[in-house]
Amino acid sequence: MLLPMMNLDxxxxxxxxxxxxxxxIIAVLKTExxxxxxxxxxxxxxxxxxxxxxxxxxxxxxxxxxxxxxDIQYDMCVNIKMGAFILSKKIANRTDLAIGIGDYHxxxxxxxxxxxxxxxxxxxQITLLLN
Numbered sequence: 001m002l003l004p005m006m007n008l009d010x011x012x013x014x015x016x017x018x019x020x021x022x023x024x025i026i027a028v029l030k031t032e033x034x035x036x037x038x039x040x041x042x043x044x045x046x047x048x049x050x051x052x053x054x055x056x057x058x059x060x061x062x063x064x065x066x067x068x069x070x071d072i073q074y075d076m077c078v079n080i081k082m083g084a085f086i087l088s089k090k091i092a093n094r095t096d097l098a099i100g101i102g103d104y105h106x107x108x109x110x111x112x113x114x115x116x117x118x119x120x121x122x123x124x125q126i127t128l129l130l131n
Contacts, residue, residue: 010077014084020091023130025084027123028052028104031115036076049073052083 008022011029015022032053034040040048046056049072054062059069062082071078091100101119102112 007076007080010080013077014081017081018084018088020084020088023123023126024101024119025080025087026126027119028083028087028101029080030122030126031118034079036079037074039073050079051076052079052086054079054083054086058082058086 011022011025014020015025029051032048032051034048034051034053036050038048038050040053042048042055048055049069052072054072056069062068062072067078067082072082073079087101087104090103091097094100094103098116098120099112102116105115106112
């Protein structure tokens with residue numbers, strides 16, 4: 001059920017740093033299903049990087065903090081931490097939690113809703129597993 005090689009210390013550190021429930025980060029990781037070292041091309045000429053599938057459009061912003069593509073592509077903890085940073089910004093910029101979570105994937109209403117539903121399903125499954 002949970003992702004192989006999931007680093008719970010990294011998830012907990014990211015959750016604390018960005019005021020997110022660790023279980024939400026795990027649900028996003030499961031939804032994204034990215035891998036260390038992976039780069040996946042998107043239809044819009046951007047690409048997604050690593051376990052949290054961080055979109056390449058974030059690279060200029062992350063560079064301001066000294067984080068490179070190589071960092072998020074090959075370092076699980078950096079990828080999780082930067083993914084949580086992005087997720088927290090998306091949620092903070094919305095008055096609706098569901099839309100904020102969906103914004104991690106897309107601002108398109110349809111794609112946003114579909115993504116949020118996937119995260120919600122994964123969140124429910126993880127919660128059932130933990131109970």
